[in-house]
Amino acid sequence: MKNTLIPKFSRVNYQLALRDFQRARKQAVMQQILSRLRGDADKLLGFDDIRQQLHGTGESIKRGLQEIPLEKIVGSVSRYGDFTRSFLPKRDDDEERWAGVRAAVDDMVGMPPIDVYQVGDAYFVQDGNHRVSIARQLRSKTISAYVTEVPTRVPLTANDDPNDIICKSRYAAFLEKTNLDKLRPEVDLLMTFSGHYHFILNQIEAEFSILNQNKGKKDDKELWEKAVENWYDLIYLPVVRIIRELGILHHFPERTEVDMYVLLSQRQAELEKDLGWHVNLETGVTELITAEKRSRGLLSNFLRRVSPFLDRGPSPGIWRRQQLIRHRYHHLFEHILVPLDGSEEGWQMFEFILGAAQFDGDHILGLHVVSDKNLIGSDYINQMRERFNQSCQDVGIRGEFAVEVGSSPVKSILKHAAWVDFVIVNSTRPPIDQPLARVSPDLKLIIQQCPRPIQVRPNGTESDYSHALLAYDGSPKADEALFIATYLSARWKKDLTVVTVQTENTDVSVLEKAQTYLTQHGLRDVNYVLGKGAIAETVLETANTHGSNLLFMGGFSFRPVRHLTLGSTAEHILREFRHPMWVCQ
DSSP, rough: OGGGGGGGGGGHHHHHHHHHHHHHHHHHHHHHHHHHTOOOOOOOOEEHHHHHHHHHHHHEEEEEEEEEEGEEEEESSSSSBBTTTTBBOOOOHHHHHHHHHHHHHHOOOOOHHHOEETTTTTEEEEEEEHHHHHHHTTTEEEEEEEEEEEESSSSOOOOOHHHHHHHHHHHHHHHHHHHHHHHHHTTOOOOGGGHHHHHHHHHHHHHHHHTOOOOOOOOHHHHHHHHHHHIIIIIIHHHHHHHTTTTTHOOOOOOOOHHHHHHHHHHHHHHHHHHOOOTTTGGGGGHHHHHTTOOOOOOHHHHHOOOGSSOOSSSSTHHHHHHHHHTOTTTSEEEEEEEEOOOOHHHHHHHHHHHTTTTTOOOOOOOOEEGOOOOOOGGHHHHHHHHHHHHHHTTTOOOEEEEOOOOHHHHHHHHHHSSSSSSEEOOOOTTTTTTOOOOOHHHHHHHHHHHHHHEEEEEOOOOEEEEEEOOSSSSSHHHHHHHHHHHHHHHHTOOOEEEEOOOOOOHHHHHHHHHHHHHHHTOSEEEEEEEOOOOOHHHHHHHHTTTTOOOEEOOSSSOHHHHHHOOHHHHHHHOOOOEEEEEEO
């Protein structure tokens, strides 16, 4: 070491600075060891790499002299390999220079401002790496710096870890290809998992292919931008609006809106591949909620194995909110899931459904479940598919038939229900001479957990829906039944009767609530009945008196233990009513 580099008056401070360097080096070694053990990132970021990954725009803006936070300096232009992320020195041969800068500070020579590049909310040292290292050792909060801002297509933050940077790099590449940030300046499609922008690009390319069908130009920039805009405005935003309105991100606080969109896109692709169905992306948003609800603790999982009816099922009102967000005021039930078991009773139900579906031009999705994949190509299944397709064609209804391999038809129904608007199921009534017979466990499980309204049709039932009855007790699930009864009664122009049974918690005010709602929606010619006595018997007696051939009611609403031991009003009515019933969640 050459003493001529050290002024005589600073020799003491220089020796102290050497000790500080040795202490800083030990800290750096320990920090690197701990980072390797924990798998943390301890490296400074390289400015050129980051600018390239985040696609710098090529412009720079001089911001002048500023006081900047030391903790937001995350990288360097040329010395990013010489210091840790917290600017501890990593090289022993840096001792003389580091100590010289440190001694100069103590000798009141001062610390000149550094030069930095600003990328987003983070800074990179162009000149002054040692000064930053010394300032951090002195526990300073800020440092003077001449700042040059370098805009990039995706901003950087000081807290970004390597995975964040990879995600932002992929996002920047996506923006470079689509120019979406220029076409829609408010856009924010940053994901928390980086490898899925190809899903979005595939969707945009599909839109481009549709627009390009009659032009045949592979490099039509104007048409490509139109495809990008169509994807964002007509495909992505409608789904995201539902995600926002339903508060989906509340269930997934570590994810972004585009994360949720991609998850739905993946699920949609899986269903379309497995079943051959075309499924609506907007319709499936609530599957994100039900997927989160299925992630429960050990005790809940155990209880659900003991009895699946202990699961409270979907929260009331989600389906209605989703439909209203989508402005489905005039076509609530476009996509209908119809499980088919191949029985003649099942086909009779299907034929009747086709007749009713003609009214709105609905889309029928037929689902048959087999236990062995070898049965999928059997003559029996081919005959079912041919009969399904021919029946749909005869009445001019869109229909898609799918076969799924599974151990339980109920599980298949519940899995796919979130992708349709409602589900129609067949029920088998118990023989009249068995008064204690219950509704089948499969039907109860569907009613308990299905995220969509359910229409239950007893075997052999035909109805013109001319006289509808709403069983209304003011509960959240009954409000959903009121909503659907109002919609269908207004569209079909059929008679409607509303019955409320007086109990400790239910009186004439509940009936008045239903009357107010129906009147506000233009239904004034409605019969209102305030009954007394046992709820189920009163509802059934009212149905008989008014000749009701269609019933609307909420799903199971008793507490699980009572439901298991005593049965429920809804179950009693399901067992006794001989016409179609809407069971609403």
